[in-house]
Amino acid sequence: MKFLIVALISMSPISELRGGIPAAIFAYKISPPIAYIFCVAANIVPAVILVYSLNWLERFFSSHWLWAKRTLDKIYAKTRKKMSRKFEIYGFIALTLFVAIPLPITGVWTGAIAANIFGVKPKYAIPFLALGVAIAGIIVLTASLGIKVSVR
Numbered sequence: 001m002k003f004l005i006v007a008l009i010s011m012s013p014i015s016e017l018r019g020g021i022p023a024a025i026f027a028y029k030i031s032p033p034i035a036y037i038f039c040v041a042a043n044i045v046p047a048v049i050l051v052y053s054l055n056w057l058e059r060f061f062s063s064h065w066l067w068a069k070r071t072l073d074k075i076y077a078k079t080r081k082k083m084s085r086k087f088e089i090y091g092f093i094a095l096t097l098f099v100a101i102p103l104p105i106t107g108v109w110t111g112a113i114a115a116n117i118f119g120v121k122p123k124y125a126i127p128f129l130a131l132g133v134a135i136a137g138i139i140v141l142t143a144s145l146g147i148k149v150s151v152r
Contacts (some may be wrong), residue, residue, distance in 0.1 A: 099132025
């Protein structure tokens with residue numbers, strides 16, 4: 001039961017790893033290496049689902065409701081205008097770094113949406129999103145354990 005709860009926390013769009021890893025370690029007493037591996041794997045699951053389903057969902061909503069099409073078109077246009085230059089310069093690394101920074105509004109859910117907006121094919125998006133999740137997991141695990149990392 002504890003692994004199901006930790007998986008759901010890690011898969012949710014708000015908490016993701018930022019909630020899953022600390023919950024696994026402190027609330028459910030799961031060892032840190034197991035917590036890391038399990039939470040990272042659980043957090044990648046929604047990325048795969050989203051990357052493969054967002055185009056279909058976008059087409060479905062846009063074809064059935066005019067307001068949805070207008071809203072999505074505005075969001076996509078604004079995002080492309082604001083971020084396309086950065087994406088052109090940094091490419092897939094930008095996607096990885098965006099997911100890797102464990103802050104609110106960054107994470108695999110938003111990264112998958114960004115990949116969809118920029119038309120990144122799933123075979124490219126998933127590995128870079130997964131790499132971002134793995135990096136974010138290391139950051140969250142390190143912070144959770146209180147390990148101070150010094151850069152020299």
